[in-house]
Amino acid sequence: MSNSPVVLISHEMLGPIQPGLEAQGYRVARRWDMTPELAAEVRAIVHAGEIALSPEFLASLPALKLIANVSVGYDGVDVAWCRARGIEVSHAEGLNAEDVADHAVGLLIASWRDIVRGDQMVRAGGWTMADRMGARPGLKGRKVGVMGLGYIGQAVATRVEAFGMQVAWWGPRPKPEARWPRAESLLALAADSDILVVACRADASNRQAVNAAVIEAVGPRGLIVNVARGSIIDEDALIAALKDGRLGRAALDVFAQEPTPAARWAEVPGTVLTPHSAGTTVDSLPLMIGQCFENLRRFFAGEPLASPVPD
Incomplete structure (x- = not known):
């Protein structure tokens, strides 16, 4: 497992998907308790797009090459900044x-x-x-x-x-x-x-x-x-x-x-x-997580992403 890619979960609310990521063979880092040593190995982030990811934080992850949003929205991610640095960004396109x-x-x-x-x-x-x-x-x-x-x-x-x-x-x-x-x-x-x-x-x-x-x-x-x-x-x-x-x-x-x-x-x-619950149902959430995982799989396999954010 030590050679497995490190995937970072960006927020506590995404914590429940950690077992699923580990079942796919990834080593999981969690932003809220991540060590500097593990941060240096993070190659992808699993993210909820409405939450801001500052360029300063992203720059602290030297191996980062993918931000895979579980959500449809990705307004918390500076896509242009990421693309200028070779970081791909995906989202859950239209699934909810x-x-x-x-x-x-x-x-x-x-x-x-x-x-x-x-x-x-x-x-x-x-x-x-x-x-x-x-x-x-x-x-x-x-x-x-x-x-x-x-x-x-x-x-x-x-x-x-x-x-x-x-x-x-x-x-x-x-x-x-x-x-x-x-x-x-x-x-x-x-x-x-x-x-x-x-x-x-x-x-x-x-x-x-x-x-x-x-x-x-x-x-x-x-x-x-x-x-x-x-x-x-x-x-x-x-x-x-x-x-x-x-x-x-x-x-x-x-x-x-x-x-x-x-x-x-x-x-x-x-x-x-209502508490930002419109897009979260037992029907759509598994589809969104599944597409996020598929984007991760494709990225690490060197294949085109399933749902990259549009230009």
């Missing part, structure tokens, strides 16, 4: 898109129809017959704007269309094959949407792209759903708009800081929050 889309629609319905508040009311003994007259709008005919029409965005669009909702989208690159209209800009999409679903890949170009102007364009009767990354929304502006009534509702699975502090949301109305 259907599950993330399911969660996005679940958040959308739960928020729009006040399902969470209704549950709390019943459990707290606050249900009166008068409450049934405080009706919410239905979903049929509402306009849904999708930010990002990749695997997840397309799956969201297909689902909400089945509810009789109107779909438009925006992304930086046209997609002539898309069957839904593309807005002229993100701001135009927000202004023409009852519900804005953020489903794009996060990178430096869209950091806080959902800014105060976009948030206010969705408006006091509108809803923003985010299943992408917390970095895409100006979270301070979102919270301020919710408190002031300039935005009606927000349903979020991702946050600027994770775990997000509970106190940050204690006095924020109109919210449904």
Whole structure:
């Protein structure tokens, strides 16, 4: 085993896959208790892409040649920096898109129809017959704007269309094959949407792209759903708009800081929050881990990666 390649697990939450890596014949290092001697031998990192890997840390691993993300996203990895130094980067391409889309629609319905508040009311003994007259709008005919029409965005669009909702989208690159209209800009999409679903890949170009102007364009009767990354929304502006009534509702699975502090949301109305769980199901997680392991196998066998990050 001493000649087996060393693979580094980058974060404690990935600890459960250590036995699987060892069963594949790798020696496993763990970032949180790694020795300098073992660090010098690390040839690959198994990583959760939303967590930042600083160039300073990566430079401390002289033998590193691969970062294999278990996740679909890889915004915590400076891909250009890695490529300039001969380090390959892979990810789980589209493997949990259907599950993330399911969660996005679940958040959308739960928020729009006040399902969470209704549950709390019943459990707290606050249900009166008068409450049934405080009706919410239905979903049929509402306009849904999708930010990002990749695997997840397309799956969201297909689902909400089945509810009789109107779909438009925006992304930086046209997609002539898309069957839904593309807005002229993100701001135009927000202004023409009852519900804005953020489903794009996060990178430096869209950091806080959902800014105060976009948030206010969705408006006091509108809803923003985010299943992408917390970095895409100006979270301070979102919270301020919710408190002031300039935005009606927000349903979020991702946050600027994770775990997000509970106190940050204690006095924020109109919210449904989940702990970055959209893409983690018993169906998709084994596929994502399996693809990560396949990328490792191919790398050490000198074969092309199964799912390199795109250029």
